Amino acid sequence: MTTLTFDSLNPATGEIVGSHPKQTADAVHEAVGRAEQAATWWSGLSPAERRRRLLDYKAIIAQHIRELAALVHKETGKPVGDATLEIVLAITHIDWAARNAQKVLGRRKVSTGMIGLNLSATLEYLPLGVVGVIGPWNYPVFTPMGSIAYALAAGNAIVFKPSELTPGVGVRLAELFGEAVPEQPVFQTVTGLGETGAALAADPRVKKVAFTGSTATAKRVMAACAENLTPIVAECGGKDAFIVDADADLRAAADACLWGAMSNAGQTCVGVERVYVVDAVYDGFMRELSDRVSTIKAGDQYGPITMPGQLDIIKRHIDDATKAGKVVTGGPDSVRPPYVDPVIVEDVPEDSPAVREETFGPTITVRRTNDVHEALELANASAYGLAGTIFSGNSRRAMELARMMRSGMTAINSVISFAGVPSLPFGGVGDSGFGRIHGADGLREFARPKAISRQRFPMPGMNLTSFARGADEIERLISLITFLHGRRKR
Template sequence: MTTLTFDSLNPATGEIVGSHPKQTPDAVHEAVGRAQEAAAWWAALGHAERRRRLLDYKAVLAQHLKELAELVHQETGKPVGDATLELVLTLTHLDWAARNAQKVLGRRRVATGMIGLNLAATLEYLPLGVVAVIGPWNYPVFTPMGSIAYALAAGNAIVFKPSELTPGVGVRLAELFAESVPEHPVLQTVTGLGETGAALAADPRVKKVAFTGSTATAKRVMAACAENLTPIVAECGGKDAFIVDDDADLGAAADACLWGAMANAGQTCVGVERVYVVDAVYESFMRELSGRVSKVKAGEQYGPITMPGQVEIIKRHIDDATKAGKVITGGPGSVRAPYVDPVIVEDVPEDSPAVREETFGPTITVRRTRDAQEALSLANASSYGLGGTIFSRNARRATELARLMRSGMTAINSVISFAGVPSLPFGGIDDSGFGRIHGADGLREFARSKAIARQRFALPGMNLTSFNRGPAELERLVRLVTFLHGRRKR
C-alpha cells in the first residue's frame, strides 16, 4: 500500500521544507501500543534515572541548537534569532522539570491529625502511562515541550502529534530523544492532518491529552476525549491586555508593548492585543509607541503569517478596526500576504471583533481610560483569560492590579516574562482553556496522586470501623471531637 504524504512549506517562500507521511488511525494505534510498553519501562526506571537521561537529552538538544533553529525558521518563517530564543527557553524548562520532578512528585509523609493518631500517611504522584501531546505551529518547540518535558519527567511515555505546518520539527525532537533513550520509544512523533490527531485523542489507552490550539478545535478534541473520559489540558489562546498606569516608565512600556504585540508576527497566544492607557499619560505613551513602531518591519524584525488561513482573519479585524477607530499605523494595505505590516488603531469600540476576538497578527487596539481601575475592568471584560501585563512604578498597586486581572499569568513591568520562569505554571481560564503546564503544577498535571494510610497500632477503646463498635466508643469520639472543634472563634 502506498503511504500518502504531505509537504511542509516555508511560508515566506512557498518552498518545500520536507515531506511527511499522513499517518492513518491504524498507524496511530500501533504507536500508542508501543508507547504503552515504553511507559511501563520508563516509569520503572525511577526519578533518578529519568533525571539523568532527560538532562542528557537537554545536552543533545543544545548541541543541535543551530540546526533546530534553522528548521524552525524554515517551517514557520520566523527569524533564526527568535527561533533560537524559543529553543533556549525550552532547554531551561527541560532542565527544571528533570531536576525537580522527584522533589515535587516523590513520596512524602503527611500529617494525619488527632483522629488519625495511630496512622502513618504518605502521598506520592505516579505516572499516568501514555500522554498524547497535540502541538501548535507558532512555537513548535517551546509550547509542546512545555507538556512533553514535564510529562516525561513525571514518568510518562509520549505520542506527539505536531502541527501539519511544522511536522519536521516534531520528528526531529523525537529522533534526538532516541539518542539519549535508545532502548524504548518513550517519545514518538506521528505526523498527519486532523485525522491523525483525532485518532490519537480517541485512543482509550491514552491517559491524558495535552492540546494547544483554538478554542473551537479544543472543543472537538474534548468531545473525542469524552468518549473514554480521557482528561485534557487545553491551552486555547487569548486576547491579552496591556495596562499602562499613570506612573509607568513610558519608554519601557512602549518598547515592551510593541515587542509583545509584533514579535513572531503577533502569532503568540500570550501576545499583546489590547492596550489600555490611563488618560494622564495617554498622549505621551502614544508618542513613544508611534516613534518606535516606524522602525519595525515585517520580513525583518518578524516573519510571515505562518498559517495562510489566518491572513483573512487578520484582514477582517483590521478592516473592522480602521472603519470604527483612528489609525495610528498601518491599515488595510498592511496586509500583503504572507506578510502583515504593524497596525495600531485607537478608539476601537469594545464590542468590535478586533477587540473581542483573537487576531493572532501584528495588530493592537489602544484605548484611553480614566484610571487604572477602568483599564482593569475593560481588560477583564473578555471571554479569554490567558496572560496580561501591568506597567506601573508602584509595586504594591501593580501587584494588586495583576492579582485582580482575570488571567492565568500576569507580567509586571515586562512582557511575557512569566513564560521564561520554569517554576511558574502556565495556562488560562475561560475560553483560554484549563489545566497547567510548567512548574510544580505542570508536573502534577501529568501524574496521579496516590494516597496511602497505614495503621501503626490499634487505638484502645476506639475501634470505630467495626460492627463491634459500642455506644461508649462513640461517646468518647463525640467528646474528643467536641474538644478539638467545638470552641467558637471570636
C-alpha cells in the same frame, strides 16, 4: 500499499521544507501500543535514571540548537534569532523538570490529624502511562516541550502529534530524544492532518491529552476524549491586555508593548492584543509607541503569517477596527500576503471583533481610560483569560492589579516574562483553557496522586470502623470532636 504524504512549506517562500506521512488511525494505534510498553520500562527506571537521561536530552538539543533553529525558521518563517530564543527557553524547562520531578512527585509523609493519630500516611504522584501531546505551529519547540518534558519527567511515555505546518520540527525532537534514550520508544512523533490528532485523542490507552491550539479545536478534542473519559489539559487562545498606569516608565512600556504585540508576527497566544492607557500618560505613551513602530516592518523584524487561513481573520479585524477607530499606523493595505505590517488603531469600540476575538496577527487596539481601575475592568471584560501585563511605577499597586487581572499569568513591568520562569505554571481560564504546564503544577498535571494510610496500632477504646462499635465509643468521639473543634472563634 502507498503511504500518503503531505508537504511542509516555508510560508515566506512557498518552498517545500519536507514531506511527511499522513499517518492513519492504524499507525497511531500502533504507536500508542509501542508507547504502552515503553511507558512500563520508563516508569520502572529510578528517578535518578530518568533525570540523567532527560539531562542528556537537554544537552543534545543544546548541541543541535543551530540546526533546530534553522528548521523552525524554515517551517514557521520566524527569524532565526526568535527561533533560537524559543529553543533556549525549552532547554531551561527540560532542565527544571528533570531536576525537580522527584522533589515534587516523590513519596512523602503527610499529617494524619488527631482522628488519625494511630495512622501513618504517605502521598506520592505516579505516572499515568501514555500521554498524547497535540502541538501548535507558532512555537513548535517551546510550547509542546512544556508538556512533553514535564510528562516525561513524571515517568510517562509520549506520542506527539505536531501541527501539520511544522511536522519536521516535531520529528526532529523525537529523533534527538532517541539519541539520549535509545532503549525504548519513549517519545514518538506521529505526523498528519487533523485526522491523525483525532485518532490520538480517541485512543483509550492514552491516559491524558495535552492540547495547544484554538478554543474551537480544543472543544472538538475534548469531545473525542470524552468518549473514554480521557482527561485533557487545554492551552487555548488569548486576547491579552496591556495596562499602562499613570506613573509607568513610558519608554519601557512602549518598547515592551510593541515587542509583545509584533514579535512572531503577533502569532503568540500570550502576546499583546489590547492596550489600556491611563489618561494622564496617554499622549506620551502614544508618542513613544508611534516612534518605535515606525521602524518595524514585516519581513525584517518578524516573519510571515505562518497559517495562510489566518490572513482572512486578520484582514477582517483590521477592516473592522479602521472603520470604527482612529488609525495610528497601518491599515487594510498592511495585509500583503504572506506578510502583515504593524497595525495600531485607537478608540475601537469594545464590542468590536478586533477587541473581542483573538486576532493572532501584528495588530493592537489602544484605548484611553480614566484611571487604572477602569483599565482593569475593561481588561477583565473578555471571554479569554490567558495572560496580561501591568506597567506601573507603584510596585504595591502593580501587584494588586496583577492579582485582580482575570488571567492565568501576569507580567509586571515586562512582557511574557513568566514563560521564562520554569517554576511558574502556565495556563489560563475561561476560553483560554484549563490545566497547567510548567512548574510543580505542570509535573503534577501528568501524574496521578496516590494516597496510602497505614494503621500503626489500634486506637484504644475507639474502634470506629467496626460493627462491634458501641455507643460509648461514639460518645468518646463526640467528646473528642467537641474538644478539638467545638469552640467558636471570637
